[in-house]
């Protein structure tokens with residue numbers, strides 16, 4: 051079987067075929083990619099342990115690849131691009147072939163990774179989005195609203211890539227407020243919402259209950275956060291659209307997962323996402339770095355098989371997943387599966403308003419303020435469906451409004467997010483009483499609130 055990864059039918063050709071055919075396709079794509087990358091400075095050293103395998107004519111052993119090639123992290127990418135600005139020594143094409151510049155989101159204080167895309171990278175990014183839309187039962191003649199701003203983020207660009215190939219009309223709403231978005235959906239007959247975090251969907255539905263705007267919507271693509279299944283069931287009942295889920299990342303450039311069409315008509319707790327294994331190699335590692343068995347939780351480690359410009363090999367995503375063996379959905383696709391709504395984080399990163407927030411970035415600021423002793427912070431959704439972050443500093447003296455404003459501004463420039471800052475004066479006696487049963491500094495009440503919002507009762 052000869053398969054071209056750059057055709058629309060590529061991923062679907064594995065349907066009904068044994069998993070061995072998929073793995074054979076992965077092995078041959080990986081071998082080609084590794085041969086290409088063995089002369090790229092960033093990868094040359096990493097690939098040395100398997101250089102003999104790359105010279106051999108025989109098939110590449112995936113287990114040996116995982117055993118001998120080290121994993122890489124965000125920190126590796128950042129330190130490389132610092133020394134070799136702007137793309138790092140991992141750029142694997144002539145810079146003249148670049149067509150798009152993307153940066154990962156989030157301002158952890160550690161920097162944003164730069165990823166370039168060639169025309170081929172852009173096209174594969176589109177094809178993976180097209181596949182998810184076809185799985186959602188959507189064909190021609192749709193109008194989609196892109197909810198993410200078009201800028202450096204691939205999340206915002208991907209909608210346009212896929213709409214191009216699908217021949218859809220696309221309405222760019224990322225720069226609009228919530229009410230204006232809903233007006234635009236109605237005005238232009240938007241029936242597909244492209245990439246919405248579950249928390250932002252809560253915001254949209256609270257507003258839509260008052261002003262409308264979601265009546266003509268048929269499909270909403272959720273991504274970016276875990277969610278409770280009852281949220282999905284209640285929202286679908288109330289608004290009459292389908293919620294599909296997508297998993298993606300800037301490092302992959304293609305979507306890494308999407309809802310299996312054969313599970314879409316079940317309740318959300320029975321829905322499953324396929325890992326898009328035709329385009330990516332997925333491993334799940336335990337905390338000891340060793341692979342876990344299917345069904346066990348661990349960190350997702352990915353290798354996009356066809357990425358041209360800014361490839362990664364065995365990239366540690368920081369995402370926590372539990373992969374189920376292929377076949378649990380019954381659709382005949384030999385790709386492994388993830389339960390809908392369950393993709394979380396293994397580190398402390400919290401996604402708020404689609405932005406990656408690392409609590410340590412907040413620690414650095416709040417714990418450094420004169421007289422601050424500790425702080426607690428909550429991420430939540432208010433009665434209007436708005437996501438908020440609230441931090442309360444425990445301090446030994448009260449702060450002036452000017453001091454609080456200055457702290458708020460520093461937090462904004464470090465994290466890219468507005469954080470409501472308050473303070474409470476504590477005495478040595480309070481601190482003694484609190485010591486010993488110290489709870490975690492950060493709490494996140496969003497999932498709980500989503501469940502309540504879905505039932506129509508605001509908090």
Ligand SMILES: [Zn+2]
Pocket residue numbers: 310311312324379380381382383
């Ligand atoms: Zn399936």
